[in-house]
Structure formats: structure tokens, C-alpha cells
Amino acid sequence: MNEINLDLIDTTGEPPVTEPERQYYYMAKCREIISEKIREKQRPLYCQTRTFGCQMNAKDSEKLTGILKQIGYTEITQEDTIEPDFILYNTCTVRENANLKVYGHLGYLKKQKQRHPDMLIALCGCMMQEETVVEKIKKSYPFVDLIFGTYNIYQLAELIYERLTTKKNVIEILQASKDIVEELPIERKFSFKSGVNIMFGCDNYCSYCIVPYVRGRERSRKPEDIIKEIKKLVADGVVEIMLLGQNVNSYGKNLEQPVSFARLLEMVEEIDGLERIRFMTSHPKDLSEELIAVMKKSKKICRHLHLPLQSGSSHILKTMNRHYDKEKYIALAEKIRREIPDVSLTTDIIVGFPGETEEDFLDTLDVVKRIRYDSAYTFIYSKRTGTPAARMANQVPEEVVKDRFNRLLKEVQTISAEQTMKNVGKTFEVLVEDINEHDSSLVTGRMSNNSTVHFKGNQSLIGKIVNVRLDEAKGFYYMGTMEEE
Numbered sequence: 127m128n129e130i131n132l133d134l135i136d137t138t139g140e141p142p143v144t145e146p147e148r149q150y151y152y153m154a155k156c157r158e159i160i161s162e163k164i165r166e167k168q169r170p171l172y173c174q175t176r177t178f179g180c181q182m183n184a185k186d187s188e189k190l191t192g193i194l195k196q197i198g199y200t201e202i203t204q205e206d207t208i209e210p211d212f213i214l215y216n217t218c219t220v221r222e223n224a225n226l227k228v229y230g231h232l233g234y235l236k237k238q239k240q241r242h243p244d245m246l247i248a249l250c251g252c253m254m255q256e257e258t259v260v261e262k263i264k265k266s267y268p269f270v271d272l273i274f275g276t277y278n279i280y281q282l283a284e285l286i287y288e289r290l291t292t293k294k295n296v297i298e299i300l301q302a303s304k305d306i307v308e309e310l311p312i313e314r315k316f317s318f319k320s321g322v323n324i325m326f327g328c329d330n331y332c333s334y335c336i337v338p339y340v341r342g343r344e345r346s347r348k349p350e351d352i353i354k355e356i357k358k359l360v361a362d363g364v365v366e367i368m369l370l371g372q373n374v375n376s377y378g379k380n381l382e383q384p385v386s387f388a389r390l391l392e393m394v395e396e397i398d399g400l401e402r403i404r405f406m407t408s409h410p411k412d413l414s415e416e417l418i419a420v421m422k423k424s425k426k427i428c429r430h431l432h433l434p435l436q437s438g439s440s441h442i443l444k445t446m447n448r449h450y451d452k453e454k455y456i457a458l459a460e461k462i463r464r465e466i467p468d469v470s471l472t473t474d475i476i477v478g479f480p481g482e483t484e485e486d487f488l489d490t491l492d493v494v495k496r497i498r499y500d501s502a503y504t505f506i507y508s509k510r511t512g513t514p515a516a517r518m519a520n521q522v523p524e525e526v527v528k529d530r531f532n533r534l535l536k537e538v539q540t541i542s543a544e545q546t547m548k549n550v551g552k553t554f555e556v557l558v559e560d561i562n563e564h565d566s567s568l569v570t571g572r573m574s575n576n577s578t579v580h581f582k583g584n585q586s587l588i589g590k591i592v593n594v595r596l597d598e599a600k601g602f603y604y605m606g607t608m609e610e611e
């Protein structure tokens with residue numbers, strides 16, 4: 127899609143009504159205005175995108191940056207000292223902390239805009255789907271030029287055009303998605319790996335989670351569209367893809383011709399030139415035998431499963447609306463470890479869900495000790511207005527939650543360090559991702575099981591898969607040595 131030629135688009139008539147043609151039209155229109163500004167200022171116009179939250183948001187940001195570059199902006203990163211002409215925050219609202227960070231940044235942006243009044247400030251993403259947030263921004267941060275939601279990503283050019291031509295702030299929040307718009311420009315962060323959306327939204331309604339309210343009902347992309355996109359990426363040099371969805375295990379159930387996630391994986395596996403397949407996130411309630419079998423025999427699916435536990439207490443899991451209990455989860459995790467012994471299992475855990483007793487918490491610790499996660503993300507429960515859990519009685523006092531959180535973290539870290547030790551001395555295939563942040567004589571790569579390893583190397587290795595011997599475990603990463611072929 128990066129090859130779209132805006133010069134061929136007729137911008138003299140009315141905008142087309144069909145997508146993506148309508149957006150190409152607005153991209154061409156915006157490009158005319160931006161090139162005019164570039165001529166006036168006699169310098170490039172700079173854009174910067176800042177992303178909070180998960181892989182879904184990271185993927186959306188690549189789409190947004192793709193559009194910004196098409197219309198004539200030059201991308202700069204956070205490390206650049208130049209002030210951007212267009213700054214876009216792609217926000218997350220899964221926990222309150224994520225929201226607070228955005229408000230903090232807005233305070234800073236206010237000053238930046240006073241110095242640089244031409245600057246455009248845009249906010250999008252999950253947080254913008256909440257009415258109270260939009261009200262607060264309108265009232266307290268009126269200098270924000272553009273606000274749009276998770277269903278409006280594809281419309282960025284149209285919204286910028288409206289802002290530039292009407293000079294009024296633009297707020298556009300669709301409450302539900304129309305069709306999935308394919309074939310938009312995209313600016314990939316890495317040349318050799320890429321996320322690929324396979325579905326949007328979530329229908330699970332876990333009682334603590336705001337995602338179904340901000341990302342909407344579950345919609346799967348057609349397998350042919352997914353395969354076409356991956357083939358194009360591979361032709362463009364991508365060797366690793368990450369299939370993205372809030373709950374990939376329920377992929378394809380609502381398609382006209384239903385396809386299981388395991389079957390989709392088999393189709394993706396057949397793509398020549400693709401070396402590695404990852405996916406995120408799996409819900410334990412829908413993880414099928416078929417998926418385990420497909421992973422087991424696959425040469426390309428990475429040896430990593432992220433299987434959010436959330437809580438080890440059957441009683442809490444019930445009020446969380448997770449549709450599995452402690453025993454069922456343990457049986458599933460043990461089966462996966464048995465069938466795919468080299469798999470690394472990671473998880474998400476929430477501490478302090480309403481009504482959580484010490485006994486419930488001990489159940490969580492018990493699962494952690496039995497499953498021995500290779501790594502775990504631990505979160506303090508955050509009350510999200512509008513979710514069923516926010517209305518539950520028995521919210522747990524802060525000191526109790528903090529104490530449990532610290533105990534859990536200690537356990538998780540100890541186990542994770544012990545798990546990492548097991549692989550020292552062995553050799554693994556590693557996809558080299560980057561020059562090491564702290565020492566430029568080293569490169570950083572990722573193993574199939576998602577662990578990272580640092581070793582001597584240079585730029586020419588980036589994007590290649592090489593064999594690396596793990597010399598030393600450092601908690602959650604390794605130091606290693608590349609082996610000659």
C-alpha cells in the first residue's frame with residue numbers, strides 16, 4: 127500500500143463516498159495544503175506520534191504515521207530535539223495510570239503550543255472513547271486541535287483536512303465500527319517484523335475491563351485479506367509477524383465462512399519466506415486442543431504463549447467473568463507444558479480485585495508457583511468507570527493491595543530468574559532486532575520463546591536469524607555469543 131500514488135488522484139471534484147478511495151482523496155487534498163506550508167516555511171513540517179498501551183495501539187500508530195507521511199510530514203521521534211508541527215498521542219485507558227500520564231503530557235504541551243501556535247495537537251485511541259474524558263479535554267485543554275476515537279483511525283486525513291480548512295477544533299468519535307477499511311498506507315517501525323491485525327474488539331466483558339466499551343464488538347478480518355497482507359509484508363522483507371487480537375482464540379467465529387484460529391495459523395505457516403509467527407493474546411477459556419496440536423507440529427510458530435491468568439482464585443475468576451476456574455487453568459497450562467516442552471509461558475495477573483481475600487490471593491500465588499511462568503506482568507486493580515467491577519462492594523484497601531502486589535512481584539521475579547537459568551549454555555536461533563541501547567558494540571535479538579539476548583555484533587545483522595549461545599542469565603535477559611555458521 128505504500129506505493130499509492132496521490133498524484134493520480136483527482137482532487138477537483140467531490141470526495142468519493144466509498145473507502146478507502148475517500149481517504150486517498152483527502153490525503154491528496156491535505157498534501158496540497160502541507161506542501162504549501164512547507165514552501166512558506168522553507169523547511170520540512172515535522173510530525174511525532176506517541177503511543178501508550180498495547181500492541182494494538184502500536185499497530186494503529188503505524189497506520190497513523192503512514193497517513194501523516196503520505197500527506198507530507200517528516201517523522202521525528204521523541205529523542206529528536208526539534209519541536210513537532212503535528213503531535214499525536216495514541217492513548218490507552220486500560221488502567222487509570224495510563225490516563226493520568228496523558229493529562230500530565232497535556233500540561234506540558236500547553237506551554238509548547240504557546241511558543242509554537244501553529245502546532246497541531248491530536249489525541250486518539252482508547253481513552254477518547256470515554257465521554258467523560260472528551261468533556262474534560264474540551265473544558266480543561268481547549269488547545270487540543272483534533273480528537274478522534276478507535277474507529278476513526280482510517281479517517282485521519284479527512285479529519286486533518288477539516289481542521290486545516292475550517293480552523294475549528296475537530297472532534298469525531300464513532301461509537302461503533304463500520305466495515306474494516308483495508309489498504310491504507312502504513313509506516314512500519316521495523317523492516318523485518320510486523321504486527322498484523324486479525325481481529326478487532328472484544329466480546330468477553332471481563333468485569334474489570336474497559337476494552338469492550340472502547341474497542342467494541344469482536345470483528346474478524348477475512349483470512350484472504352490477512353494472508354494477502356502477510357505475503358506483501360514478506361515480499362517487503364518481513365520475516366516475523368505477530369497476529370494481533372484481544373482474544374485470538376475466538377478468531378473467525380463470526381465470519382460468513384467461519385475459520386478457526388488454528389486453521390488460520392496453518393494457512394499462515396504455508397507462506398514461503400515467512401520465518402516466525404507470533405500471536406497475542408490468548409484467552410484460556412477458548413484455547414483449543416487443535417491450537418496446541420498445530421503449535422506442536424509447527425516449524426514457524428514461536429515457542430511462546432501468553433496466557434493471562436488474572437487471578438488464581440476460582441471465586442474471583444467467577445466474579446471477573448473469566449469462564450474458567452483455578453483447576454481448569456492449571457490443567458490447561460500443564461497440558462501445554464507437556465505437549466510443547468520448550469514453550470515459554472507468560473501471563474497477566476491483577477491484584478486487589480474487589481472482594482479479593484488473603485485466601486484468594488494465596489490461590490494466585492499457588493498457581494504462580496505451580497506453573498512457574500517464564501515471565502508475568504502484574505497489575506494493581508484499577509477501577510474503570512462503567513465496568514461492572516467498579517460498582518462492586520468490597521473494594522480492597524490500598525495498603526493491603528500494595529502488600530500483596532509486592533509479595534506477588536517477588537515470587538514472580540524469583541521464578542522468572544530461575545526459569546531463565548535453565549537455558550544457559552544452550553544455543554538458540556535469534557532474530558537480531560537492534561543495536562544495544564547502552565553499548566553500540568552489542569546487538570539485541572529475540573529468541574523464539576520471546577527472551578532477549580545481547581551479544582557482539584553490528585548493524586549488518588539486523589533482521590537476520592543467527593545462532594547464539596547463551597553465556598549468562600541476567601534476570602529476564604541473557605548475554606550471549608554468536609556462533610559462526
Ligand code: 5AD
Nearest residue numbers: 334335434474475476505506507508
Ligand atoms: N485493572 C488492572 N489491570 C487491568 N487489566 C485490564 N483491566 C484492568 C484493570 N481494570 C490488565 C489485565 C489484562 C492486561 C492487558 O491489563 O491483566 O490482561
Ligand code: SF4
Nearest residue numbers: 179180218219220252
Ligand atoms: Fe490496548 Fe487496552 Fe490500552 Fe486500548 S485500552 S490501548 S486495547 S491496552
